[in-house]
Amino acid sequence: MRHAAAREQASETCLILLTNCFPFAPGEEFLESEIGHLAAAFDRVLLIPVVRSVGQTRRRATPENVEVILPEAVSTAKAGIRRALRYVVRHPVRAAAAFGRALRSFPHPRRIFVDLRLDLLACTVADEVAAPVRARLAPGTRAVLYSYWMMVPARTAVRLADRLGSRTVPVISRAHGYDVFSERSPGDFLPQRELLLSRVSEVFTASEHGADYLRTKYPDYADRIKTGHLGVAPARSAGNVVQHPLKVYTCAYLVPVKRIPLLIQALAVAQRRGLKVTWTHIGSGGGEYAAAVERQAGEHLESGTFEFLGDLTNDEVRAQYTAQPGGVFVNVSESEGVPVSIMEALAQGFPVIATDVGGNSELIDVDGGMFDGLLPATPTAEEIADRLELLTAAETDDYRRYVEASIAHWKRAWSSDANYSAFSAHLLGAARAI
Numbered sequence: 001m002r003h004a005a006a007r008e009q010a011s012e013t014c015l016i017l018l019t020n021c022f023p024f025a026p027g028e029e030f031l032e033s034e035i036g037h038l039a040a041a042f043d044r045v046l047l048i049p050v051v052r053s054v055g056q057t058r059r060r061a062t063p064e065n066v067e068v069i070l071p072e073a074v075s076t077a078k079a080g081i082r083r084a085l086r087y088v089v090r091h092p093v094r095a096a097a098a099f100g101r102a103l104r105s106f107p108h109p110r111r112i113f114v115d116l117r118l119d120l121l122a123c124t125v126a127d128e129v130a131a132p133v134r135a136r137l138a139p140g141t142r143a144v145l146y147s148y149w150m151m152v153p154a155r156t157a158v159r160l161a162d163r164l165g166s167r168t169v170p171v172i173s174r175a176h177g178y179d180v181f182s183e184r185s186p187g188d189f190l191p192q193r194e195l196l197l198s199r200v201s202e203v204f205t206a207s208e209h210g211a212d213y214l215r216t217k218y219p220d221y222a223d224r225i226k227t228g229h230l231g232v233a234p235a236r237s238a239g240n241v242v243q244h245p246l247k248v249y250t251c252a253y254l255v256p257v258k259r260i261p262l263l264i265q266a267l268a269v270a271q272r273r274g275l276k277v278t279w280t281h282i283g284s285g286g287g288e289y290a291a292a293v294e295r296q297a298g299e300h301l302e303s304g305t306f307e308f309l310g311d312l313t314n315d316e317v318r319a320q321y322t323a324q325p326g327g328v329f330v331n332v333s334e335s336e337g338v339p340v341s342i343m344e345a346l347a348q349g350f351p352v353i354a355t356d357v358g359g360n361s362e363l364i365d366v367d368g369g370m371f372d373g374l375l376p377a378t379p380t381a382e383e384i385a386d387r388l389e390l391l392t393a394a395e396t397d398d399y400r401r402y403v404e405a406s407i408a409h410w411k412r413a414w415s416s417d418a419n420y421s422a423f424s425a426h427l428l429g430a431a432r433a434i
Contacts, residue, residue: 011140011141011142012138012141013041013043013044013141013142013143014042014043014044014136014137014141014142014143014144014431015038015041015042015044015045015046015143015144015146015427015431016045016046016048016143016144016145016146016157016160017038017046017047017048017146017148018048018050018145018146018147018148018153018154018156018157018160019031019047019048019050019148020051020052020148020149020153021051021052021053021056022035022047022060022148023035023047023049023059023060023061023062024056024057024058024059024060025056025059025060026056027056028148029314029340030230030340031148032060033231033232033233033416033420034230034416034420034423034424035047035062035063035066036063036420037417037420037421037423037424038146038420038424039062039063039064039066040063040424041424041425041427041428042065042427042428042431043065044065044067044136045062045063045065045066045067046067046069046133046136047062047066047067047068047069048068048069048070048071048125048129048133048156049068049070049071050071050121050122050125050152050153051121052070053073054073056073067136069129069132071124071125071128071129083121084117084120084121084124087120087123087127088120091123091127094123094127095120098116098120098123099116101115101119101192101195102115102116102119104194105189105191108187108189110186110187111187111189111191114187114189114191115191115192117191118151118191118192119155119191119192121152122152122155122156122158122159123156123159125152126159126160126162129160130160130163130164133160133164134163134164137434139434140433140434141433141434142431142433142434143169143431143432143433143434144169144171144172144427144428144430144431144432145157145160145161145169145171145172146171146173146427147171147173147174147200148173148174149173149175149176149179150173150175150180150196150203151178151179151190154171154173154196154200155195155196157173157200158171158195158196158199158200161199164434168432168433168434169431169432169434170200170201170430170431170432171199171200172200172201172203172204172427172430173200173203173204174203174204174205174206174228175203175204175205175206175210175214176205176206176337176338177210177336177337177358180205180210180213180214180337181213193218194218197214197218197220197221197224197225198221200224201224201430202224202225202226202430203221203224203225203226204226204227204423205225205226205227205228206227206228206229206230206337206338206359207227207229207337207338207358207359208227208359208362209358209359209362210227210359211225211226211227228419228423229413229414229419230338230340230343230419231414231415231416231417231420232340232344232347232414232416233347233416233417234415235318235321235322235344235347235348235349236318236319236321237321237322237325237348238347238348238407239348239349239404239407240321240322240348240349241325241326241327241348241349241350242325242326242327243327243391243392243394243396243399244276244392245277245327246275246276246277246278246327246328246392247279247280247324247325247326247327247328248277248278248279248326248327248328248329248330248388249279249280249281249321249328249329249330249345250279250280250281250282250283250329250330250331251281251282251283251317251329251341251344251345252283252331252333252341253283253284253285254281254283254285254289254290254293255285255289256289257333257334257335258332258333259333259334260332261293261296262332262379263279263330263332263384264293264296264297264300264301265300265381266381266382266383266384266385266388267279267300267301267305267388268300268301268381269382269384269385270385270388270389271301271302271305273385273389275388275389275392276392277305277388277392278305278306279297279301279305279306279307280307280309280320280324280326281306281307281308281309282310282311282312282317282320283310283311284308284310284311294308314344317344318344321348326348326350327350327351327391328350328352328373328388328391329341329342329345329350329351329352329353330352330353330354330384331352331353331354331355331360332354332355332375332379332384333354333355333357333360334357334377334378335357335358336355336357336358337359338360338362338363339360339363342354342360342363343363343410343414346363346406346407346409346414347410347414348406348407349403349404349406349407350403350406351370351371351391351399351402351403351406352364352370352371352373353371353373353375353387353388353391354373354374354375355374355375355376355377356374356375356377357377361374362413363409363414365405365409365413368405368408368409368412369401369402369404369405370402370405370409371391371394371402371405371406373387373391375387
């Protein structure tokens, strides 16, 4: 039985959005900005969080025309396995087909298991939500399936398209970092890449770096791999930055991949050279590693020149930049996608110093007048200190031009309003009658 609204609006447009957990928190914060643009472009948005856990109960606000369809949430990995086994018992033929697909990873047992687990989870969710989704789609509705990740959401979207009985409705997926670069996953393996790329109409990576990687690795599908930048909102006080004394901001989890101890070494070098440099770190981390990082700062940096603020919300970060203006934003990670922290720094007007990993190079536009803060992928503490010293020695007019160039680059390439409006319009144009 179809909903009354679906019967009355046979020619409406509908976006079927598949996420990991959004609108439930935490996670997928970018969608907090994007969902409004999607809702404005489509008559209706059906939102399906495919791997929400039982513990995720706080639900973020969404526009009125967004309806959430909830698959069963799971509490543990074992519970997920039991759910998959129930699916196997109820649908042995479909389960056998999933096992056949997983055998393409032969003779690697772990890859077969990872492949099968993804397939069964996605098929379970798709079969669970197919009926309520179909009930909300009147004949003739122009629809498109939009997956936020090239993992379980994308596989679920492909399966859901089959269950709806219409391969004419396109599946479009974003891809970010962990779902792009196989080297970042155990065993250098991401499941069902060929299947997904053969079934999606388009894949939009968050960076040119990611798009180039996929085109090189999967040349047969190069024509459907594109770049779709994410974005951030305007800063509260764009241009409110101070060159002297130089206040360094960092914003990252205190985990080894972020290499905060290397930055501490660089700050110590800069201070020994006589630079008036202070440091504020935003972000926390669990366990002994985070405590060791804070101890290292106390041992190597001048007293009173550093602080750890812990976790802050996006609004709190913006307020911090307004209340305590900085002079430069630094990222020395050994691995990145396209970090939102640097996008927010650009919107504020910070010159940026960052390692040449992932999509970081796309965030530093030297040709556009930005400060040349791009470091080697594995810099020394001295190389980082050199960039800090170069920035402090810049003429005031040059420094202000760096600030203006950072803001201009944000407006040009990383504005949430511009990027999400354009992407929503593209999705609407791709919608097809179901």
